[in-house]
Amino acid sequence: MTEMSYLDGNMLDGPMRELFTVDLSSAMGRCENCGTTGSMASLHVYSHAPGLVARCPSCEEVMVRLVRGPDRAWLDMRGTTYLQVPMPMEQTFPGPL
Amino acid sequence: MGIVSPGFQGRPRTQEPALPPGQYLTEDFPVLSAGPTPRVSLDTWEFVISAENGSEHRWSWQELMALPQETPMVDIHCVTRWSKLGTNWQGVSLDTLLADVDTGAHFALAHSYGGYTTNLPLDDLRGGQAWVVHTFDGAPLPAEHGGPARLLVPHLYFWKSAKWVRGLRLKTMDEPGFWETAGYHDYGDPWREQRYQGD
Numbered sequence: 001m002t003e004m005s006y007l008d009g010n011m012l013d014g015p016m017r018e019l020f021t022v023d024l025s026s027a028m029g030r031c032e033n034c035g036t037t038g039s040m041a042s043l044h045v046y047s048h049a050p051g052l053v054a055r056c057p058s059c060e061e062v063m064v065r066l067v068r069g070p071d072r073a074w075l076d077m078r079g080t081t082y083l084q085v086p087m088p089m090e091q092t093f094p095g096p097l
Numbered sequence: 098m099g100i101v102s103p104g105f106q107g108r109p110r111t112q113e114p115a116l117p118p119g120q121y122l123t124e125d126f127p128v129l130s131a132g133p134t135p136r137v138s139l140d141t142w143e144f145v146i147s148a149e150n151g152s153e154h155r156w157s158w159q160e161l162m163a164l165p166q167e168t169p170m171v172d173i174h175c176v177t178r179w180s181k182l183g184t185n186w187q188g189v190s191l192d193t194l195l196a197d198v199d200t201g202a203h204f205a206l207a208h209s210y211g212g213y214t215t216n217l218p219l220d221d222l223r224g225g226q227a228w229v230v231h232t233f234d235g236a237p238l239p240a241e242h243g244g245p246a247r248l249l250v251p252h253l254y255f256w257k258s259a260k261w262v263r264g265l266r267l268k269t270m271d272e273p274g275f276w277e278t279a280g281y282h283d284y285g286d287p288w289r290e291q292r293y294q295g296d
């Protein structure tokens with residue numbers, strides 16, 4: 001039996017860059033706390049704060065936190081189980097290796 | 098209402114600039130909030146200190162008000178760069194609240210109605226440096242500013258002064274809170290400009 005192989009995180013660069021250039025407001029997200037799935041555009045965003053805090057419109061739990069320093073940013077999405085992002089039909093991710 | 102001991106003067110500023118680096122002075126009191134404002138009834142309000150051994154010390158609103166009261170006048174510094182000088186508060190010193198708590202913990206995680214958390218070294222809550230305050234400028238602390246009661250730890254950036262504070266969990270290991278897990282500095286000393294991780 002052979003060991004499971006993996007690639008280093010550099011391979012994420014291409015696929016993730018494709019993701020992070022999409023318009024997030026067209027994406028759907030699932031709340032980790034209550035399971036509600038809906039448009040990211042429907043989140044309640046609190047911006048009078050040290051960072052942006054986006055909350056689930058159903059349960060008010062935090063789904064996204066974005067902190068912007070002068071030369072760095074932090075994105076915390078532990079409250080979001082997944083993002084569903086519309087993609088062009090032709091471009092597909094690499095299949096299972 | 099307990100005894101009011103007036104005359105707390107805050108940190109002496111004679112030898113120092115009035116503002117920490119990168120801060121500007123405001124006369125307003127900006128409202129910052131990471132979520133909906135919790136509305137907490139005084140009938141059900143409580144403040145709980147839980148020690149690392151599981152023991153709990155609990156105060157109702159009436160019990161808090163019966164403790165010796167202090168009136169700190171302090172400068173406050175928000176990490177979003179505004180500072181407000183000479184703010185007037187009334188509340189109970191954490192020295193008073195921690196007096197009967199048997200603990201060997203070095204850290205505290207403050208937690209609030211509404212779910213907010215922030216972490217501090219326990220030493221920074223002692224020695225006349227921190228209060229649970231319920232009155233601002235002589236009036237009950239408005240909900241948008243953290244009422245019924247908030248933490249006041251003016252020597253650190255104001256995000257450490259948790260609004261709607263509900264209690265402290267004392268810990269042997271440091272556990273970062275709401276902003277500290279999202280890029281902000283673990284300690285947050287405004288005079289050393291500790292805004293973000295690694296500053």
Ligand SMILES: [Zn+2]
Pocket residue numbers: 031032033034035036056057058059060061
């Ligand atoms: Zn939810």
